[in-house]
Amino acid sequence: MKHHKGSFSRRGVMTGMAATGAVLGTAVMSSASNARSFPAFGKIVEEQPFARIEEVGPGVWGVVSTPLNPDGSFNPAAMATLCNGGIIAGEDKVVAIDGSFRPEGAAWLAAQALRLTGRPVTDVIVTHFHADHTGGLAGYQQGSTGPEIIATATTNQLIFDRYAGARQTPDGAQFARPVIRPVMPTRIITDETAILTMDLGGRTIRLHPLKGHTPSDLAIVVDDASVIFAGDLVWAGLFHNYMDAIPSHLTTSVEHLLSDPKRTIVTGHGAIARAGDLENYLNLLHFVEEKARASFSTGKTPAEGAKGFVVPASLGTWQLFNPRYYETAFEAWRRELAGETS
Ligand SMILES: [Zn+2]
Known part of the structure; x- marks a missing residue:
């Protein structure tokens, strides 16, 4: 799959700003009755105001960011990590998943990996380009040494286009400031059609290129x-951010990831869960599709279509990082139905 580079840079800084604005500028909408979200799945081995680490297997830990306060409001401390992630230990390599939003989040994760495994992180795998998963990559660096940072070629290009190569230039500012402190991948996956295996020593993991989020x-x-x-293909308890989504591919990828109900899924945002318990996430994607298609076929704009959109109680509770996320979902479907996505 090849993407036309121009299609990424066109929205450039605007999208990059919106991506962070989604979490920077907007309180999480929620109802107080649903405040107690993100129940623990595994044994908690570390807990901070912004995130916790749960053991999900031998030498495997999931990081769960906790962006909600008990009353359902946004927890500003969560900006350190913001996204979920993880640690996978082999005999030779220690892998960290994703880079947090801020360097202090990644530095915390690196310190925890050292504490839990006795060894420093050797490799970081980046699930996708978004700022809340890449903005903190600098935190993994320790003086002149640091782990390899692995990402697909497309993700590498998108980090550059949206963040490293794009500068916000406020009027009159002498120095423009990028959206994040960009740190680029050091190992690029050039073949995005094949599953890659990585030997960590006594354990092999698979890196599966997908798309949709x-x-x-x-x-x-x-x-x-x-x-x-x-990564962000699967969310739990928080409504998916469709900002850069290709919705039909999202559904296909999620169906694939959740196909074995016994698997443990470390989501990109929200609680860790058994795949079989994430059925409603897939049902929600289908429901959004149904409503967005109906909206499109009757000639409504995404804003008009999203206006009457309500998640049925039968699909559970899905809180919004941003009040515009329903419209964003309808817009993603509009793009796809209008043939504007490749
Ligand atoms: Zn994302």
Whole structure:
């Protein structure tokens, strides 16, 4: 799959700003009755105001960011990590999943990996380009040494286009400031059609290139522990951010990731869960599709279509990082139905 580079840069800084604005500028909408979200799945081995680490298998840990306060409001401390992630230990390599939003989040994750495994992180795998998964990559660096940073070629290009190569230039500012402090991948996956295996020493993991949340999403499969790090293809308890989504591919990827109900899924945002318990996430994607298609076929704009959109109670509770996310979902479907996505 090749993407036309121009299609990424066209929206450039605007989208990059919106991606962070989605979390920077807007309180999480929620109802107080649903405040107690993100129940723990595994044994908690570390807990901070912004995130916790749960053991999900031998030498495998999931990081769960906790962006909600008990009353359902946004927890500003969560900006450190913001996204979920993880640690996978082999005899030779220690892998960290994703880069947090801020360097202090990644530095915390690196310190925890050292504490839990006795060894520093050797490799970071980036699931996709979004700022809340890449903005903190600098935190993994320790003086002149640091781990390899692995990403697909498409993700590498998107980090550059949206963040490294794009500068926000406020009026009158002498120095423009990028959206994040960009740190680029050091190992690029050039063939995005094949599953890659990585030997960590005594354990092999699979890197599975998919797409749907963005034009390039990487799922990391730990077969010996039956764990999948799904990146932002799978969310739990929070409504999916469709900002860069290709919705039909999203559904296909999610169906694939959740096909074995016994697998443990470390989501990109929200709680860790058994795949079989994430049925309603897929049902929600189908429901959004049905409503967005109906809206499109009757000539409504995404804003008009999203106006009457309500998630039925039967699909569970899905809180919004941003009040515009329903419209964003309808817009993603409009793009796809209008043939504007490749
Ligand atoms: Zn994302």
